[in-house]
Amino acid sequence: MKRRGSGIGCMWYPIGFTVSANPSAATVKVNEDGTATLLTGTVETGQGSLTVLGQIAAEALGVATEDVHVVSADTDATPMDTGAIASRTTYVTGNAVKLAGEKARSILFEAAAPMLGVKPDQLEARDRKIQVKGFPQRSVPMGDVARHALVVKGEPPIGTASFNPPTVAMDPETGQGKPFSTYVYATQIAEVDVDDETGEVEVLRIVAAHDCGTPINPMLVEGQVEGGIAMGIGFALQEEILFDAAGRQINPNLTNYIIPTSLDMPEIEVDIVPSYDPTGPFGAKGVGEPTSVPTAAAIANAIYDAVGVRVTSLPMTAEKVLAAIRAKRARLGVKGDG
Amino acid sequence: MSEKRTAAEKETLREILPEVGTEHRLPATPPPAQYSIETLVPEVRQQTPAVGQRATRLDARLHGLGQTKYIDDLAFPGMLHAKIKRAGVASARIVCIDTRAAEAVPGVMAVLTGREIPVNSFGPSIQDQPVLADERVFHAGDGVAAVAAVTEQIATEALERIVVEYEPLSAVFDPIDAMKEDAPRVHPPAGNVYAHKVIRKGDVERGFAESDRVFEGRYATQMVEHVPIEPHAAIAQWDSNGRLTVHSTLGRITLGRTDLARTLKLPVNRVQVVGTIVGGNFGGKNEISQEPVLALLARKAGRPVKGVYTRREEFVASTTRHPIVMDYKTGVRRDGRILARKVRLVLDGGAYCSWSETTLGKACILSAGPYKIEHLHAEAFAVYTNKTVTGAMRGFGAPQVCFAYESHMDEIAAALGIDPLEIRLLNAFDEGSSSPTGQTLESVVVKASLLKAAQRFGWREPRS
Numbered sequence: 175m176k177r178r179g180s181g182i183g184c185m186w187y188p189i190g191f192t193v194s195a196n197p198s199a200a201t202v203k204v205n206e207d208g209t210a211t212l213l214t215g216t217v218e219t220g221q222g223s224l225t226v227l228g229q230i231a232a233e234a235l236g237v238a239t240e241d242v243h244v245v246s247a248d249t250d251a252t253p254m255d256t257g258a259i260a261s262r263t264t265y266v267t268g269n270a271v272k273l274a275g276e277k278a279r280s281i282l283f284e285a286a287a288p289m290l291g292v293k294p295d296q297l298e299a300r301d302r303k304i305q306v307k308g309f310p311q312r313s314v315p316m317g318d319v320a321r322h323a324l325v326v327k328g329e330p331p332i333g334t335a336s337f338n339p340p341t342v343a344m345d346p347e348t349g350q351g352k353p354f355s356t357y358v359y360a361t362q363i364a365e366v367d368v369d370d371e372t373g374e375v376e377v378l379r380i381v382a383a384h385d386c387g388t389p390i391n392p393m394l395v396e397g398q399v400e401g402g403i404a405m406g407i408g409f410a411l412q413e414e415i416l417f418d419a420a421g422r423q424i425n426p427n428l429t430n431y432i433i434p435t436s437l438d439m440p441e442i443e444v445d446i447v448p449s450y451d452p453t454g455p456f457g458a459k460g461v462g463e464p465t466s467v468p469t470a471a472a473i474a475n476a477i478y479d480a481v482g483v484r485v486t487s488l489p490m491t492a493e494k495v496l497a498a499i500r501a502k503r504a505r506l507g508v509k510g511d512g
Numbered sequence: 513m514s515e516k517r518t519a520a521e522k523e524t525l526r527e528i529l530p531e532v533g534t535e536h537r538l539p540a541t542p543p544p545a546q547y548s549i550e551t552l553v554p555e556v557r558q559q560t561p562a563v564g565q566r567a568t569r570l571d572a573r574l575h576g577l578g579q580t581k582y583i584d585d586l587a588f589p590g591m592l593h594a595k596i597k598r599a600g601v602a603s604a605r606i607v608c609i610d611t612r613a614a615e616a617v618p619g620v621m622a623v624l625t626g627r628e629i630p631v632n633s634f635g636p637s638i639q640d641q642p643v644l645a646d647e648r649v650f651h652a653g654d655g656v657a658a659v660a661a662v663t664e665q666i667a668t669e670a671l672e673r674i675v676v677e678y679e680p681l682s683a684v685f686d687p688i689d690a691m692k693e694d695a696p697r698v699h700p701p702a703g704n705v706y707a708h709k710v711i712r713k714g715d716v717e718r719g720f721a722e723s724d725r726v727f728e729g730r731y732a733t734q735m736v737e738h739v740p741i742e743p744h745a746a747i748a749q750w751d752s753n754g755r756l757t758v759h760s761t762l763g764r765i766t767l768g769r770t771d772l773a774r775t776l777k778l779p780v781n782r783v784q785v786v787g788t789i790v791g792g793n794f795g796g797k798n799e800i801s802q803e804p805v806l807a808l809l810a811r812k813a814g815r816p817v818k819g820v821y822t823r824r825e826e827f828v829a830s831t832t833r834h835p836i837v838m839d840y841k842t843g844v845r846r847d848g849r850i851l852a853r854k855v856r857l858v859l860d861g862g863a864y865c866s867w868s869e870t871t872l873g874k875a876c877i878l879s880a881g882p883y884k885i886e887h888l889h890a891e892a893f894a895v896y897t898n899k900t901v902t903g904a905m906r907g908f909g910a911p912q913v914c915f916a917y918e919s920h921m922d923e924i925a926a927a928l929g930i931d932p933l934e935i936r937l938l939n940a941f942d943e944g945s946s947s948p949t950g951q952t953l954e955s956v957v958v959k960a961s962l963l964k965a966a967q968r969f970g971w972r973e974p975r976s
Contacts (some may be wrong), residue, residue, distance in 0.1 A: 184962060193872070225570050240557040258790075344873075349709065359961050363965045379969075391565065394569070415827065420652075423828075426827030427827070448960070449957045462906045471914045488732070508585075
């Protein structure tokens with residue numbers, strides 16, 4: 175019969191990596207009408223990073239997401255970037271984009287100050303305007319300032335900046351040091367049904383509470399979490415590259431190497447845990463990789479909760495679960511095979 | 513078919529193809545979009561402040577309409593198609609490669625072997641990986657020769673005519689076996705353990721002595737593939753000044769350009785790498801693969817050359833996730849508080865280092881879990897085997913160790929009769945806790961995430 179169980183997987187994960195420096199650079203150009211172009215050397219790999227970087231540039235300039243056009247991934251045209259790796263894009267490239275946007279903005283403030291009769295440090299950029307702090311009614315449209323800077327002052331509002339997370343090398347003997355700038359945290363709880371006659375595991379529901387610092391785009395965070403869980407389920411229950419005795423793969427195809435499909439997906443409920451990291455762009459950290467980290471652990475613990483057996487190697491196939499159930503019955507002297 | 517078209521369809525066709533009427537086939541290139549290019553929810557993308565908005569993705573509409581250009585959608589005049597011959601043996605010396613029959617196949621424009629590659633090695637930390645194997649094969653997925661031909665079919669057929677003579681060498685496939693002194697060496701004369709990491713904090717033996725209970729467990733994970741929808745793909749072409757442009761699915765174009773310039777012995781400013789929108793990476797496209805091969809074939813043939821991995825090549829020739837054997841020993845107080853933990857990790861590094869050092873480091877640092885542990889000793893080894901290369905994959909060792917430390921945690925909780933949520937809340941990091949490497953942690957929300965998930969789930973509420 176089917177037995178239901180639930181299990182917790184909790185994790186921590188660093189943003190960026192340790193082997194070498196981890197820099198990103200970015201350029202923000204504000205056009206004559208107050209729209210902007212962002213140049214970044216990172217690559218869109220389906221995660222939505224270019225949208226998030228555009229939002230960060232827009233926020234730094236006080237304009238809307240739609241106002242920023244993002245140019246990416248051409249070594250001739252875009253600045254150096256460590257790339258779409260290690261959950262680093264929002265944090266590292268995002269910091270570079272924010273700094274570049276602020277540099278461009280400071281040129282706009284210099285141009286706007288005499289227009290508004292105040293000093294540049296009394297200005298802020300919001301809602302496509304440059305306005306006096308505390309007196310939003312005293313403002314100039316962003317486009318007017320940008321045109322003035324370029325055409326009247328002859329100072330194009332362009333900012334270029336780079337960011338490299340501050341780290342401290344680890345001591346080779348003790349491993350002590352500061353290998354990463356910051357970390358994210360998450361918990362996933364899985365609910366499963368385990369058929370104690372076949373060993374088959376069905377994941378019914380996963381609840382995921384992830385920290386990513388400030389969610390620059392909550393919809394994309396949710397998408398990452400759902401995708402990461404799909405990958406985690408494959409890792410937990412289905413996927414394994416198998417080799418023959420001569421070291422050749424025997425299942426290098428999607429007929430014999432089974433990955434989860436939409437029909438295998440459980441109900442997923444995502445919560446973004448409130449958090450703010452002062453070292454990230456507008457408080458953001460990252461979310462890409464962590465989403466698939468705790469899934470297998472949560473499912474393993476849910477299987478134990480359901481049928482009282484601990485499978486200690488992945489994937490937890492029906493064969494392994496059933497063998498563990500039978501071994502447990504044999505140990506307890508329970509009669510019958512079912 | 514044409515009779516069955518509705519009046520509306522005929523009208524649409526007439527609009528698109530006014531000059532040819534309704535009964536001609538559609539042009540190969542789609543006509544300009546007939547639909548509005550405004551986003552579906554303009555109010556979100558146009559709002560300020562921008563951060564925190566559920567803004568639709570810039571590329572969502574193109575994806576939805578099937579208009580995103582992936583590498584396989586790109587073509588350049590005269591472009592050829594490349595295929596790479598895979599060794600199929602896990603460990604061998606290459607005695608000779610005879611490519612004459614392949615060169616004679618009509619439609620074959622260039623053939624390449626490893627000896628023709630200017631600098632035949634690459635790798636992000638250890639340059640132990642040949643672009644094409646030349647003297648020795650290290651795993652069955654190694655490329656040994658490549659062909660560029662006018663069609664993919666001809667290139668595939670020509671690969672069959674390349675004859676490679678191998679002298680089999682002893683091989684090792686199990687990482688624990690590979691650590692033994694007398695194991696066959698994958699990259700002689702070097703030993704098979706190619707990276708090692710240690711973290712020591714406090715006095716782990718004293719911690720065990722002070723513990724009420726000590727638990728031990730061994731956990732293991734398997735090798736898996738990234739399985740992106742879009743396989744590795746690239747197009748290489750040269751201009752007449754000898755400048756190379758490579759369109760590629762690479763996720764790290766800055767590093768890719770450096771590696772291409774290095775393997776081809778070119779100044780960096782004569783290489784341009786253009787990253788296209790990628791159909792999934794997950795860590796599998798973080799370093800060059802076939803790009804230098806395509807570049808050299810393109811130079812030999814004087815034409816652009818495209819290469820797209822087959823699904824089989826994605827499995828056998830691209831990087832995979834490290835299988836890890838994980839031994840845990842944990843000392844706890846009767847109330848569930850963890851006092852000491854000893855961890856030993858053996859990573860199956862496959863045939864080449866690739867991103868193993870990063871994976872090793874992250875696995876080792878994270879292996880204690882998000883918990884306050886005063887006495888810790890974690891040690892990790894990356895070991896060569898004659899298997900598919902393991903490298904970067906979403907989580908860099910973290911999913912493996914999380915499976916181990918969280919399974920171990922529940923075993924401890926069950927033995928002590930403590931609820932799994934309670935034991936985690938008891939041990940979890942707080943703001944300002946010290947990490948295994950002695951780093952003071954900030955913006956720590958482990959307990960908040962545990963409580964939020966437990967509340968949403970209805971943890972341990974009576975089931976209906």
